[in-house]
Amino acid sequence: xTAVSQTPKYLVTQMGNDKSIKCEQNLxxxxxxxxxxxxxxxxxxxxxxxxxxxxxxxxxPNRFSxxxxxxxxxNLHINxxxxxxxxxxFCASSQVPVGALGNEQFFGPGTRLTVL
Amino acid sequence: SQQGEEDPQALSIQEGENATMxxxxxTSINNLQWYRQNSGRGLVHLILIRSNEREKHSGxxxxxxxxxxxxSSLLITASRAADTASYFCATHTGNQFYFGTxxxxxxxx
Numbered sequence: 001x002t003a004v005s006q007t008p009k010y011l012v013t014q015m016g017n018d019k020s021i022k023c024e025q026n027l028x029x030x031x032x033x034x035x036x037x038x039x040x041x042x043x044x045x046x047x048x049x050x051x052x053x054x055x056x057x058x059x060x061p062n063r064f065s066x067x068x069x070x071x072x073x074x075n076l077h078i079n080x081x082x083x084x085x086x087x088x089x090f091c092a093s094s095q096v097p098v099g100a101l102g103n104e105q106f107f108g109p110g111t112r113l114t115v116l
Numbered sequence: 117s118q119q120g121e122e123d124p125q126a127l128s129i130q131e132g133e134n135a136t137m138x139x140x141x142x143t144s145i146n147n148l149q150w151y152r153q154n155s156g157r158g159l160v161h162l163i164l165i166r167s168n169e170r171e172k173h174s175g176x177x178x179x180x181x182x183x184x185x186x187x188s189s190l191l192i193t194a195s196r197a198a199d200t201a202s203y204f205c206a207t208h209t210g211n212q213f214y215f216g217t218x219x220x221x222x223x224x225x
Contacts, residue, residue: 004158035215041202043159043215056211090158098213104149107158 003027004108006091012114013081021076021111023091031055032074033092033105034066043090049074050097081115088112120148120205120216128222135192137219139205140185148181149206150190153218159204162190197225 004025013019025032033056034046047066048056054066063079078085091108120141129135139148147166151159165172165181165188172179178191192199200223205216 041153041218041220043204043218045213045215056213092159098208098211103147103208103213104161104164105151105159106161107151109158110156 004091004093004106006089006108006111008111009109010112010114012116014116015081015083017081018077018079019081019113020078021089021091021113023074023076023108025072025091025093025106025108027093027095027106029093029095029106030071031094031097031103032068032071033094034074034076035090035092035107037088037090037110039087047074047076048098055097078113081113083115086113086115120207120214122203122205122216122219124219125217126220126222128224129195131195131197131223131225133195135195135199135221135223137190137203137221139188139190139216141188141205141207141214141216142186143209144183144186145207145209147208148179148188149208150177150179150188151204151206151215153202153204155201162203192221195221195223197223199223 031050033048037043049068052068088110092105094105120139123138149164150162153159176193181188202218204218
């Protein structure tokens with residue numbers, strides 16, 4: 001049973017295209033996240049949703065738009081892809097939000113995005 | 117920024133030896149967590165230590181926290197080849213959550 005799953009695992013696309021990455025968790029968690037990990041393995045939080053409500057929105061270009069149709073899903077849509085968007089994108093979930101104690105996060109396997 | 121810095125960036129040891137990784141951060145925290153990332157995989161939570169705790173153990177892992185020095189260490193005892201991975205600390209302050217720069221550990225069989 002996969003706790004946090006992401007699709008696709010790999011995504012290769014041309015500059016200027018629009019693409020989406022999907023994430024689903026079956027842990028019954030209330031909070032979900034998107035992270036970007038660059039080539040130097042630096043991991044940065046992008047967004048966090050709690051009960052379908054956006055609670056963390058770091059400085060991210062507005063070409064990135066998260067959407068949470070329900071508590072178990074958090075998708076990431078990226079418009080007008082740029083070369084610098086190439087990275088590995090991780091989805092994660094936790095039982096409680098970042099502001100609460102015991103915020104252990106469970107990560108998906110990642111989506112490697114390559115923009116040509 | 118609050119991003120933690122880890123030291124060393126890379127560490128190579130023989131199987132059976134102990135591995136120690138350090139994490140330093142800048143502002144006060146609510147808790148600090150350690151995660152492991154195997155190559156090409158997502159992160160896996162290892163241990164959480166709260167700001168009022170000084171030491172925590174989990175199996176072969178021992179984490180210490182010194183809030184006066186704003187630093188934490190992760191000790192892996194009796195290392196195994198399967199411990200080869202990158203290890204990240206993550207600090208939690210209010211509504212903010214930051215990962216460190218990571219230590220790449222190689223355990224040679």
